[in-house]
Amino acid sequence: MPLKTMVGAVALLASLAGTAFAGDTPKLTELSPDGKDACFGRVYDAAHLKAHPKQKVARIFFFYGYDPVSRPNEEPGPGADTSYNAFIATTVRGAKAPEWAGGWCNHESEDGKTGPIHCGMDCDRTMASLKVDEKGRLIVNDVSPDLYLDAGSEDELGEAEYDRQALGKEDDNFRLDPMPAATCKAEFARVDPIDPALGPPLRERLKPDQAFCYGRDYDAAHLGSHPDQVTQSIRVFRAPVELASFAAGGDTANWPDGADLTISVTTRQKASKVTQTYSCQGEGDQWRCAASAKMSDLSCDITQKEVFLRRGANGTMMLANPNSSLPIVDLCSKAADGETISDDKIYRLNPMPQSACAP
Structure with missing residues (x-):
C-alpha cells in the first residue's frame, strides 16, 4: 500500500x-x-x-x-x-x-x-x-x-x-x-x-518484553531540501519504563494492544528534546497509537492525538503523523488542531542502539 x-x-x-x-x-x-x-x-x-x-x-x-x-x-x-x-x-x-x-x-x-x-x-x-x-x-x-x-x-x-x-x-x-x-x-x-521486503509484522518482530529504538537525525542537506520540516531529530522507543508498564497490566495474548512507546523529538527551533508517551493497538497492518497522559502533564484531552506505525522495507519503520500528533508542537495548542501542514507527516526510521534513545 x-x-x-x-x-x-x-x-x-x-x-x-x-x-x-x-x-x-x-x-x-x-x-x-x-x-x-x-x-x-x-x-x-x-x-x-x-x-x-x-x-x-x-x-x-x-x-x-x-x-x-x-x-x-x-x-x-x-x-x-x-x-x-x-x-x-x-x-x-x-x-x-x-x-x-x-x-x-x-x-x-x-x-x-x-x-x-x-x-x-x-x-x-x-x-x-x-x-x-x-x-x-x-x-x-x-x-x-x-x-x-x-x-x-x-x-x-x-x-x-x-x-x-x-x-x-x-x-x-x-x-x-x-x-x-x-x-x-x-x-x-x-x-x-x-511486499516481501517488509518482513514479518511488527507484532512478531518486536516482542512484549523487548526494548527497541528507531530514529533518524536529519542532516543539513535534507533539511535544506525540506524547508517546511520542523523535525531535526526523532526517536521512537520502548525502554524499561514502557516494558514495566506492559508487564504490570498488559495482555501478551493480545499484543501489541496496550503497548506503550515514547516518541522524542528535537526541532530546529529547540535544542532540547520533547517527549510524549503513546498507547498502541494493532489495527490491520499498522499500530495505531494514541497520545497518553501517563507520563505527561497536559491540561487537555489528548487521546484523539494519534500516530501510526507500520513496518518499512528492509528493517525500517514508518511513522505517520497526519494530525499534528507529535510533540513538535504543544498538543493542547490550537496549532495542533487539524492536519499537519508541515513536512512532518511521514518518517522513515532506522533501527538504532538502545543508547541512542536514552532519556
Whole structure:
C-alpha cells in the first residue's frame, strides 16, 4: 500500500467493527458442511463476457470463514473472532486487482437455522442473498450495484461517475463453483499484495518484553531540501519504563494492544528534546497509537492525538503523523488542531542502539 494511504487503512479496518460476531452466528452447513472455511468462485471467459456486455465482473469469489484479507498482521493471532464471516471479491474487466467487501451471513428466520440466507454489511446494507443448488454451486443474487461505494454515493458522485464506479446492470445472479479455500485466499491476497521486503509484522518482530529504538537525525542537506520540516531529530522507543508498564497490566495474548512507546523529538527551533508517551493497538497492518497522559502533564484531552506505525522495507519503520500528533508542537495548542501542514507527516526510521534513545 502506498505511503499516502498508510493512515487511510484505518478507515477501512474500522469498518470491521460491526455488531454481529462470527462466533455468535449459527454455522451455515449449506455453505460449509464440515464447519471449515468454504470457497466458491468463477472466472468468466471471453465468450460469456461478449454475450453479456452489461456485466462488468470478470472474476468473482465468495469466501465463508475467517478474514482472508487482513492476513498475518498487527492484530491478535489467527483464530480470533472478527465481525465478519463472509467476504466477496470481484474484479471488473480491465482491472488489475479485485475490490472486496465483508459482512455476515445467516438464515432469515427467528431460530436462525432455516429460511433464505441473507448476507448483510454495516449500515444495514445488503451484500447478497445466497442459496446452494443441487450441484453444490453457490447462487449469489441481490448484489447491489453500489456494493463497494458509500451509502448515498449516487447523489454525491452524480449519475455518470456513479455508473462508472458501480457494478454493471448484469452483475447479479452469479453461479459460483465450489473451490479449495486456498483458491479464495490467493484471490483475496491480490487485493493488497504483501511486499516481501517488509518482513514479518511488527507484532512478531518486536516482542512484549523487548526494548527497541528507531530514529533518524536529519542532516543539513535534507533539511535544506525540506524547508517546511520542523523535525531535526526523532526517536521512537520502548525502554524499561514502557516494558514495566506492559508487564504490570498488559495482555501478551493480545499484543501489541496496550503497548506503550515514547516518541522524542528535537526541532530546529529547540535544542532540547520533547517527549510524549503513546498507547498502541494493532489495527490491520499498522499500530495505531494514541497520545497518553501517563507520563505527561497536559491540561487537555489528548487521546484523539494519534500516530501510526507500520513496518518499512528492509528493517525500517514508518511513522505517520497526519494530525499534528507529535510533540513538535504543544498538543493542547490550537496549532495542533487539524492536519499537519508541515513536512512532518511521514518518517522513515532506522533501527538504532538502545543508547541512542536514552532519556
